[in-house]
Amino acid sequence: MVQQRKCKVAFLVLCIFVLMFTILMQDHLKKSFNKFDVLLATQLTSSTAVDYRKIYQDRSDSITERCLKQKHKSVILKSDRFKYSDKAKVVLCETPKVASTTWQIALLKLGGFNQEINDALMKKWAYQPMPNQLLSHLKTEHEASEIVRNYTSIMITRDPFERLVSAYRNKLSKVADYPYYRDTVGKQIARSQAAEYLHGVSLAVVQSPTPGSLDKSPQFQNLNEEQKRGVIEYAKILKNGEVSFKQFVRFINNYAKRMNVKDMDIHWRPQTDMCLPCNVNYTYVIRFENMVAESNQVLSWIQNDRPIDSPRVNITGGQPPSVKNSRTKRYFEQLDETEVEILRKVYADDFAILGYDPYKYNATKTV
Numbered sequence: 001m002v003q004q005r006k007c008k009v010a011f012l013v014l015c016i017f018v019l020m021f022t023i024l025m026q027d028h029l030k031k032s033f034n035k036f037d038v039l040l041a042t043q044l045t046s047s048t049a050v051d052y053r054k055i056y057q058d059r060s061d062s063i064t065e066r067c068l069k070q071k072h073k074s075v076i077l078k079s080d081r082f083k084y085s086d087k088a089k090v091v092l093c094e095t096p097k098v099a100s101t102t103w104q105i106a107l108l109k110l111g112g113f114n115q116e117i118n119d120a121l122m123k124k125w126a127y128q129p130m131p132n133q134l135l136s137h138l139k140t141e142h143e144a145s146e147i148v149r150n151y152t153s154i155m156i157t158r159d160p161f162e163r164l165v166s167a168y169r170n171k172l173s174k175v176a177d178y179p180y181y182r183d184t185v186g187k188q189i190a191r192s193q194a195a196e197y198l199h200g201v202s203l204a205v206v207q208s209p210t211p212g213s214l215d216k217s218p219q220f221q222n223l224n225e226e227q228k229r230g231v232i233e234y235a236k237i238l239k240n241g242e243v244s245f246k247q248f249v250r251f252i253n254n255y256a257k258r259m260n261v262k263d264m265d266i267h268w269r270p271q272t273d274m275c276l277p278c279n280v281n282y283t284y285v286i287r288f289e290n291m292v293a294e295s296n297q298v299l300s301w302i303q304n305d306r307p308i309d310s311p312r313v314n315i316t317g318g319q320p321p322s323v324k325n326s327r328t329k330r331y332f333e334q335l336d337e338t339e340v341e342i343l344r345k346v347y348a349d350d351f352a353i354l355g356y357d358p359y360k361y362n363a364t365k366t367v
């Protein structure tokens with residue numbers, strides 16, 4: 001009896017030991033895995049850091065190569081899109097919706113601008129140009145091309161469709177920063193496409209300031225309830241300019257068919273048309289998709305030969321959230337494949353020259 005009990009106790013003790021050993025080992029194993037992760041991560045970072053310059057060289061080379069397939073265009077460099085600093089010897093192609101404010105500030109600071117960048121200043125810059133030097137202010141195209149050739153030149157690129165969604169959201173949707181674009185472009189789009197939404201009711205009646213005009217109009221009275229609701233909804237859009245993404249895309253597609261892309265608003269004008277990568281040999285082409293890391297890398301090279309104790313310009317904050325492509329995907333699902341196909345043509349040069357995949361975003365509906 002006694003021996004049996006002793007045996008049981010010994011077995012129990014053994015069990016506890018085994019259990020503790022397993023727990024400890026697991027912890028140890030986990031720790032060593034973590035250590036391995038960290039090690040791997042540092043190795044990866046340092047090896048990419050070594051190859052970083054080659055990445056930029058390869059990017060510039062690929063752009064040059066893709067440009068060979070394009071018709072040679074003569075262009076004007078003396079434009080507002082090019083901002084530069086004589087002091088820093090840097091020229092930047094500034095593309096709205098592609099980290100433009102961040103980089104304009106970096107360029108100002110590289111040139112010695114030492115005013116504190118606070119909210120009041122940012123608000124001011126939302127309405128008026130930032131005080132960068134502009135190639136457009138030079139006297140001759142020759143001077144502009146010398147600066148572009150002699151200085152370190154930088155372009156930041158972004159997936160054309162992600163940029164388009166970003167422009168729509170910031171300028172025309174209900175989450176827009178300021179009502180200016182809805183009041184101008186948005187209302188203009190709403191009026192020009194009204195016929196498709198008003199079921200034969202005239203625009204004059206829908207927009208009439210006289211109360212009750214709509215209800216009294218015979219065309220409106222003849223509509224069924226669903227059509228009436230549609231007209232009332234659209235009357236709101238006519239008033240606030242808050243057009244849908246689909247309407248915005250139709251506007252771009254019509255516009256680009258009729259007009260020169262050069263006349264498009266800079267927020268959705270193709271990047272290649274503003275930054276002219278087939279005419280400018282950019283020293284650094286930065287990808288918006290990895291903007292913070294790449295910008296700081298480039299900024300550190302630019303400042304390499306500065307005295308060690310002089311203030312260093314860098315970009316802080318996280319990577320912009322628009323890297324999330326789920327948002328762009330959601331907007332493109334509202335389109336028809338024919339509409340997306342026309343958009344691909346409008347931005348064909350951006351896709352082809354800057355190296356983005358035109359089929360990353362498809363419409364789900366097919367016609």
Ligand SMILES: *[C@@H]1O[C@H](CO)[C@@H](O)[C@H](O)[C@H]1NC(C)=O
Pocket residue numbers: 143146147150
């Ligand atoms: C650009 O470089 C050329 C050749 O070195 C020089 O003659 C010219 O003055 C420079 N121009 C500018 C604007 O820096």
Ligand SMILES: *[C@@H]1O[C@H](CO)[C@@H](O)[C@H](O)[C@H]1NC(C)=O
Pocket residue numbers: 149279280281
């Ligand atoms: C860009 O660089 C290439 C090769 O280095 C050269 O052939 C070309 O003329 C340059 N283009 C301009 C506009 O400077």
Ligand SMILES: *[C@@H]1O[C@H](CO)[C@@H](O)[C@H](O)[C@H]1NC(C)=O
Pocket residue numbers: 296311312313314315
């Ligand atoms: C950016 O600059 C600030 C101020 O000079 C410095 O404290 C910070 O460490 C820098 N960050 C990076 C990532 O270089």
Ligand SMILES: *[C@@H]1O[C@H](CO)[C@@H](O)[C@H](O)[C@H]1NC(C)=O
Pocket residue numbers: 359360361362
């Ligand atoms: C979009 O469509 C193209 C061509 O039909 C296809 O090759 C591509 O895989 C599609 N992309 C996605 C994300 O579904």
